Amino acid sequence: MDKPVLGDYRIEGIVGVGRMGVVYLAIDRITGRAVALKVLRDDVGVDPVYRARFRREGELLAQLNHPHIIPIHGMGEVDGELYMASRLVSSTLRNLILAGPISVDDAMTILTALATALDAAHAVGVVHRDVKPANVLIDPGPDVYLGDFGLARDHEGSQLTLPGQVLGTIDYMAPELLDGERVGAATDIYGLACLACETLTGTVPYVRETDAATMYAHIVEPPPSVSERRPELPAALDAVLAAGMAKDPEDRPASAGALVVDMLGALGRPAPACLAEAA
Structure with missing residues (x-):
């Protein structure tokens, strides 16, 4: 059975569940890099406030280029699902x-x-x-x-x-x-x-x-x-x-x-x- 795919990322498993999102271990299908893929949870994904908050988190992380702030690799939306890819930390x-x-x-x-x-x-x-x-x-x-x-x-x-x-x-x-x-x-x-x-x-x-x-x-x-x-x-x-x-x-x-x-x-x-x- 093929593993689920979201955009350029192949999902391998769940890392954790947070207030707004589910974090998956995923593989960037282009670079082969393992990433933490955060996806807005289904139960809050229809709420425009949560969607705006999720987008802004990605924008802020993209602006905050610092060695001790988690780096973001990319973000996007596929069929209404918002996602954000960042460094995978153990x-x-x-x-x-x-x-x-x-x-x-x-x-x-x-x-x-x-x-x-x-x-x-x-x-x-x-x-x-x-x-x-x-x-x-x-x-x-x-x-x-x-x-x-x-x-x-x-x-x-x-x-x-x-x-x-x-x-x-x-x-x-x-x-x-x-x-x-x-x-x-x-x-x-x-x-x-x-x-x-x-x-x-x-x-x-x-x-x-x-x-x-x-x-x-x-x-x-x-x-x-x-x-x-x-x-x-x-x-x-x-x-x-x-x-x-x-x-x-x-x-x-x-x-x-x-x-x-x-x-x-x-x-x-x-x-x-x-x-x-x-x-």
Whole structure:
């Protein structure tokens, strides 16, 4: 039986299912290259808002040419099915966290790469709005890529969001996202601080039984202590992550790079050259 084909791609199997799309392992029939082929799910494919959001994700990824942002190989539409082909990556940060403790060295390598990716996006007015381990793609090395810009907001401020609709992932959502206030680069910095907490300790910042309780914690409760969860970490790191998770966006570090530079400082480590401007 012939394998299904979509445009120039032969589908080999399913990699995963996300909020908007199904990701397939596919082979480019022209180049022979294996790719991750993201296809808009059937249940949302008829919704013009989701179709517009999917197209814009591809456009943003095509514009964001950065070594730590997942590269896109192409996008198109066949018989009403929207698809996007990107680099095929073997795993995610979420999988690494579930597999067991991540060394501090590897954690800081990952966070440094993410900070440069976010700062590059922010420099052209793009806010990711969904920074979380499942959206961090990793190959052995680790080679790190920020992916899934499906909820991103561009410099023109268009959000494709209905009034009162909250988009994102509760465990990493800044208070301003939950309150429906205007989002900006500081929103992603909050998400990066939450992700840093989980990467270093294996647990999300606020472990609560309900989404409502988690939302309440993000809005009013103090940030957790990573040094209590992982005693080998210095107490100075708690203050750095608390600044990254400040309730008021104005009180957070000026950039994602600045947050990671401060983390490295708390750990007694120098900032790498790629974060020199943030130091």
